[in-house]
Amino acid sequence: GDSVTQMEGPVTLSEEAFLTINCTYTATGYPSLFWYVQYPGEGLQLLLKATKADDKGSNKGFEATYRKETTSFHLEKGSVQVSDSAVYFCALSENTDKLIFGTGTRLQVFP
């Protein structure tokens, strides 16, 4: 079945460092791909998405490119801030309308 694999956390960075969180997926068709973010004590909220190969999703300085050839959707940000500390989830969805999540990666940014 469909699945999402994310890098283990926590990822610990100093402010203004470059961030990469790896995400790869397995799907039978052509899914849409998402990154969601969860701040402490809250539910998840959409960060960005891409719906077809080579699409780049971007929001709040974060970006991710849908790479069909490597089945990947890595999240990047050029300069992280303390306020970016959260748990980040990669997810996929095919036409069945199931929304499948990875295990999440905790990011901790220190001043």
Added chain:
Amino acid sequence: IAGITQAPTSQILAAGRRMTLRCTQDMRHNAMYWYRQDLGLGLRLIHYSNTAGTTGKGEVPDGYSVSRANTDDFPLTLASAVPSQTSVYFCASRKAGTGNTEAFFGQGTRLTVV
């Protein structure tokens, strides 16, 4: 704008008891989902519903049941709670269709089964 509301916020429940977690949305979304979030396991799909009157099983449906009598409500029932069902439960909804729409999440219900 309420969005999606879950109740209760938290609950301590004796093993063997029955419990219903409530979820209501006011966005007229067709698709709704229940997830459980456990440390190291991320979000796992319990049940989903693509439209009122239909439901489907996710990755971890055992011990849980759902109903979708109307568009707005999607309750999750634990018929006889066990300690392994201690978790944080999230309800979500989104427009159904092509699978590329944003999902909106509730604030979660923290359930402890003792």
